[in-house]
Amino acid sequence: MAIAVELDFNGATLTQYDEVIAKMGFEPNGVGAPGGLFHWVTKTDNGIRVTDVWQSAEQFQAFADEQIGPFTAAVGITEPPTITMHEVHNYLTAGDK
Numbered sequence: 001m002a003i004a005v006e007l008d009f010n011g012a013t014l015t016q017y018d019e020v021i022a023k024m025g026f027e028p029n030g031v032g033a034p035g036g037l038f039h040w041v042t043k044t045d046n047g048i049r050v051t052d053v054w055q056s057a058e059q060f061q062a063f064a065d066e067q068i069g070p071f072t073a074a075v076g077i078t079e080p081p082t083i084t085m086h087e088v089h090n091y092l093t094a095g096d097k
Contacts, residue, residue: 002037002088005052005060007081009072012047019075024067033067035059037091050081053091060085 009017026032032039038053054060069080 001056002091003054003057003060004086004088005050005054006084006086007050007052007068008044008047008084009050009077009081010047010079012072012077014041014043014048016072016075016077017041017048017050020068020071020077023071023074033063035063037093053088057085 021028024033035055036052036059037055039050041048041050052060054063072081
């Protein structure tokens, strides 16, 4: 089952986010991680919020353990994010008809 994941990184900056994305080998507006269906980020009053939709909680957790945790620490984000997960009833993808 698909899940939506909100990650709130208090104290983090968009510059740090950009550094993490580069370390992961991703490019803005490019292709994301296997199992990831959708991704966006925004600045909040307290830091940044990353919102994703994943094919499964297991795929998200593996990615979080292998990449999010180590790479956020590498750019100086010392506090783990607050994570909220939601079961996704339906999602749509962009495409030509």
